[in-house]
Amino acid sequence: MKFNIKNRVTLLVSVWMMSFTMNMLEGVCSIPSSLEVFEHHKNVTGKKWAVLVAGSNGYENYRHQADVCHAYQILKRGGLEDDNIIVFMYDDIAHHPKNPRPGIIINEPNGSNVYDGVPKDYTGEATNAQNFYAVISGNRSALSGGSGKVVDSGPNDTIFIYYSDHGSTGLVSMPEGDDIMANDFMDVLMEKHATNSYKKMVIYLEACESGSMFEGILPNNINIYATTASKASEDSWAFYCPDYGLPPPPEYTTCLGDLYSISWLEDSDKNDMTKETLQQQYQIVRRRTLIGYKDFHSHVMKYGDDKLKNDLLANYIGANPSLDENAYSFEPSTTQTRLVNQRDAHLLHLRLELQMAPEGSKEKLKARQELVDEISHREHVDNTFHLIWDLLRDKNNNSTMMLNVRPPGKPLVDDWDCFRTLIKTYENHCGRLSSYGKKYTRVFANMCNAGIYVEQLKATTSQVSIPLTSSSTQTLDLSSIGSSFPTSATLQELELVTSIDEELLQEYGDELHRFGKVQRVFVVSLKDRSSHMLAMTTSFLKGDYQDELRFFRVHKSDVYESQVAVTKGIGKYDVANGYAEIKVVDKVGFSTKGGKVTNSKFLLFHIYLS
Structure with a gap:
């Protein structure tokens, strides 16, 4: 360190002497x-x-x-x-x-x-x-x-x-x-x-x-x-x-x-x-x-x-000949100044877009949809990676697969080709990783370090996540749906069942507040393998979940969006009429019966009451 400093000082002095001498020859004495x-x-x-x-x-x-x-x-x-x-x-x-x-x-x-x-x-x-x-x-x-x-x-x-x-x-x-x-x-x-x-x-x-x-x-x-x-x-x-x-x-x-x-x-x-x-x-x-x-x-x-x-x-x-006197001068904050995580800055932007959009406008509806879609996407990504981790952990009896961090000085992964291949394998089955989804790339590194092979990940991702291939829409003739909850839905409960307990969010001012749950959602394949029977109960917070809405419809498996009728209400919704829109986000869950793994769809619901 001293050697470097000495060299730099010597260089500056020699340059100064050269410039000083030249100026003296010109009859001018100045220091550069x-x-x-x-x-x-x-x-x-x-x-x-x-x-x-x-x-x-x-x-x-x-x-x-x-x-x-x-x-x-x-x-x-x-x-x-x-x-x-x-x-x-x-x-x-x-x-x-x-x-x-x-x-x-x-x-x-x-x-x-x-x-x-x-x-x-x-x-x-x-x-x-x-x-x-x-x-x-x-x-x-x-x-x-x-x-x-x-x-x-x-x-x-x-x-x-x-x-x-x-x-x-x-x-x-x-x-x-x-x-x-x-x-x-x-x-x-x-x-x-x-x-x-x-x-x-x-x-x-x-x-x-x-x-x-x-x-x-x-x-x-x-x-x-x-x-x-x-x-x-x-x-x-x-x-x-x-x-x-x-x-x-x-x-x-x-x-x-x-x-x-x-x-x-x-x-x-x-x-x-x-x-x-x-x-x-x-x-x-x-x-x-x-x-x-x-x-x-x-x-x-x-x-x-x-x-x-x-x-x-x-x-x-380069040099900075004209310093900016108005540049921000930092001093440590003595108050609880909050910052935004890089991955959450997108959510902040969507929330503010929703807050600033005029009430009742198309911009408001679009902003609300974008925010809900982003929240749903994040839930989907979290669920997918945890399902993958659970499956592979069971097969390998290794609990360090998720987010284990190597000691300082060690590279992330020993085999970078494996790391790249596992990421590509996931993206081929589940779609390209978003900026939020990339928080899980350490999972792939730990898979490589634990000896997980590409074939294992392929088999696992095929079970838990399949990209959508259709964007068609199926509409609903409300007059064709009876007012009572169909008994066939009850019978279908006894077959392959995906139990879901998801929070419902509602805009309140500039915040999203939890106002209920979606519970007991059953997605069951029919004999023609092209349809799924859907029965859903939505419970609301007030009254200790005693206010409920029920919906029913046959939802085509190759359709991106459907509508379902309100078939029954409980409590304050006893005489409710209306429908809910269902959007298929992706396949994220699975259930096992007789050794056979069956995928379940992740559905997004928008409820409209008349």
Whole structure:
């Protein structure tokens, strides 16, 4: 450490003496500024390259593109040329219909337009992992779409990579195509090092469980220094969110930034990068994310070559000649300031959309449906993974299959090909993992580490989850249904039965409150194997579940949505008339009889009373 500091001091003194002598020859005596020293140093050390990646799309993920646009403004102000700054972002936020300020993106409540001037290098479908790998490798022939810009770096150049989006154990997301797998990313970095295509590299990574991208796999001897928003087993946090501490302007229904990201971005706005080191910024960012907001925090981590920590930030992101005096100045919160988990920021957005939509409008109905669908999706994902875990645990007598975390320093998984294959197997049977579903990727890693084979997962997923193939709608002739509860439904109870005890949620102001349960739902195959007999009892909280509604209908198995008649009411619903819409979300459950496994459908009910 002392050797490095001594070398840097010696270099600065020699540059000062050279500049001082030249000025004396011209009859002028002046001492150069730190920026002048840095500019001279820049000319003899190579180019600076930067790759900025927002790995999401959709207005609910506004914050990721805002982070990246803010990073671009810092690099541009620091002296990097657009030819050397390569930007990946879907570019669907600035002009999105929900954006209250069209053409403008802000990254903090009173912030300026960070969208201004940002290069559109890789947008839309070009925002994918393969292009990301090709850009870092400098391989133009492997590109598909986009501007064609790549990191065409040499042995004296520095590279800065910044990524912001959703992540999970062992991967980070991209809006198109495959995710960025930790081992694939590492292969690209190792190849870049093997070709002597850079001098030093710094990586900043914002995502849930982002530490898993480097834990145990990033060497400490290839001149790469990385920091992450969280440990390998932690979520990261959205920031500047509505209804939370330091909210955005009231017209916004989405978060403006992410805690780790705005911490390093605002520090870079406020401080002189020609005087601040990587280590100093790491400590500032770590302090803010760890102790700044009490119970809402993550552990910022660093990986790779720790010798680089004493390098000046200006060597990677440029100098900052005009400091932003209005930049947010952080002080630890002394009150219970709440933050939003990255995975729950989408739910917050949907709730606010519902709250702000006019009463009785189509927008209100659409917002309510989107919120219910998201809640149902999450329940479905949770149920599916727990069913898979229960089945495989029974077969292997291994209780560490779900979310076991390996010790620090060990990689997530020993066999990365197994990890990839198990994820693909699940997605082939159950659909692509959503940002919420990716919270369970550690399950696949633990399966690989426990010796679970692909064939076992295939057999299990075929039992618990089958994607929908139809979107047709079946309507109901209410006059064809009698007013009494059919006796045939009672007889069907004795056959293959799926018992469900689910909560019913109802909007109350800007919150969803539990107001009842759906109980005793029976889905039974008829002889023609194309229909299911459905009998449902809905119980309500008031009166200790003594108020009930009953429904009946034959629901076709290849139909996405049906309507069922109200056939009987109890208590306050004794004379109720109306119907309920049934939407088939997916197959999530199963029952066993005589050694045969039968799937049950997960149904979503909307009740309408006249």
